[in-house]
Amino acid sequence: xxxxxxxxxxxxxxxxxxxxxxxxxxxxxxxxxxxxxxxxxxxxxxxxxxxxxxxxxxxxxxxxxxxxxxxxxxxxxxxxxxxxxxxxxxxxxxxxxxxxxxxxxxxxxxxxxxxxxx
Amino acid sequence: xxxxxxxxxxxxxxxxxxxxxxxxxxxxxxxxxxxxxxxxxxxxxxxxxxxxxxxxxxxxxxxxxxxxxxxxxxxxxxxxxxxxxxxxxxxxxxxxxxxxxxxxxxxxxxxxxx
Numbered sequence: 001x002x003x004x005x006x007x008x009x010x011x012x013x014x015x016x017x018x019x020x021x022x023x024x025x026x027x028x029x030x031x032x033x034x035x036x037x038x039x040x041x042x043x044x045x046x047x048x049x050x051x052x053x054x055x056x057x058x059x060x061x062x063x064x065x066x067x068x069x070x071x072x073x074x075x076x077x078x079x080x081x082x083x084x085x086x087x088x089x090x091x092x093x094x095x096x097x098x099x100x101x102x103x104x105x106x107x108x109x110x111x112x113x114x115x116x117x118x
Numbered sequence: 119x120x121x122x123x124x125x126x127x128x129x130x131x132x133x134x135x136x137x138x139x140x141x142x143x144x145x146x147x148x149x150x151x152x153x154x155x156x157x158x159x160x161x162x163x164x165x166x167x168x169x170x171x172x173x174x175x176x177x178x179x180x181x182x183x184x185x186x187x188x189x190x191x192x193x194x195x196x197x198x199x200x201x202x203x204x205x206x207x208x209x210x211x212x213x214x215x216x217x218x219x220x221x222x223x224x225x226x227x228x229x230x231x232x
Contacts, residue, residue, distance in 0.1 A: 006161075032218060043208065043224045044162075093161055097218050105150045105212025107220055111161040 003027055004096050006110035013084055014118055021079045021113045023094030029074035030096030034107060035067070038091040050077055084117045091115075120145045120213045124223035131199050132231045139194040139226050141209035150212030151192040152220070153183055157205045165207075168192060179203070204230045 003026040013019050023033060032051050036044040048064075050056040050071035058064045066088075068080040077096075081088055091114050095107040121144045131137050143149055150169055154162040166177025173185040183194045192209060209223040 004161075034219075041227075043222045046219065046221075049219065091159075095162075095220075099218060105218040105220060106152075106164075106167065107218065108164075109154070109162040112159070114159065 002108040004030075004094065004108045004110040006094055006113050008113060009111060010114045010116075012116045012118065015085050016083055018080055018082045019084055019115060021081075021092055021094075021115075023077045023079070023096070023110050025075045025096045025098075025108070028096075028098045028108075029100075030077070030098055031074065031100070032097050033071055033077040034095045034097075035069060035077075035079050036093045036095065038093060038112075040091075044093060047079075081115065084115070086117045089115055089117045120211055120221055122209055122211045122221055122223040124207075124209055124226050126226045127224070128227045128229065130229040130231060133201050134198050137194075137196045137199045137203070137228070139207050139209075139228070141192045141194065141223060142190050143192065143209075143211045144190065145211055145213060147213075149185075149192075151183075151185060152210040152212065153177065153181070153192075153194045154208045154210060154222075155179075155205050156208065156225075162208065165194070199228075199230055201230045201232065204228055 005024045007022045035047045038044050047062045048056045048058045050069050056069035071077040093112045095109045097107045123142045152167045153165040165181050166175050168185045206225045208225045210220045
């Protein structure tokens, strides 16, 4: 149980285009989903937290107009990188939690999406 | 403010040797602590977690960790390392109450010598 998927696993796009990344909880309902960014050889940095049906809460320094997050259902959250530029190239990882079923801040992570902006 | 420190950036051990990865945390309340492993280009897999109770917790793949409140530590151990254990290891602290946030250490890269 507690499987999270991400799609696509890898995407290459041209500068100025927008890219959408999907995060799905496959066998549980995720009331909260998290989006992280990871630069090479570095740790995960939380970008935003989204609760189903609510606006996402962005961490300080993360541009909410650039990184659009939608959590429309209990099993799906999307991250859209708008007008992507090379500096947005990174590894994006989502996670999900269901506090009704898994307590104590336990999060389940997707396999990640490698974004390369040319 | 809460924080997680992994003092070792890179550790190399011989296959079959024992392993200990260090993790120290700073948090004013009861900590929820996790160890995750990440293989190159992959997401994170949960190795083990500590919420309360027994301070020695067992995880998957033969890993264990010991919570020491007096030392604010949650070190990860394995008695005999296998080549497949080579990966990046992250210690994480749960905070934020109902939000369920995690803060990660910078990670320790484990290399295994044949």
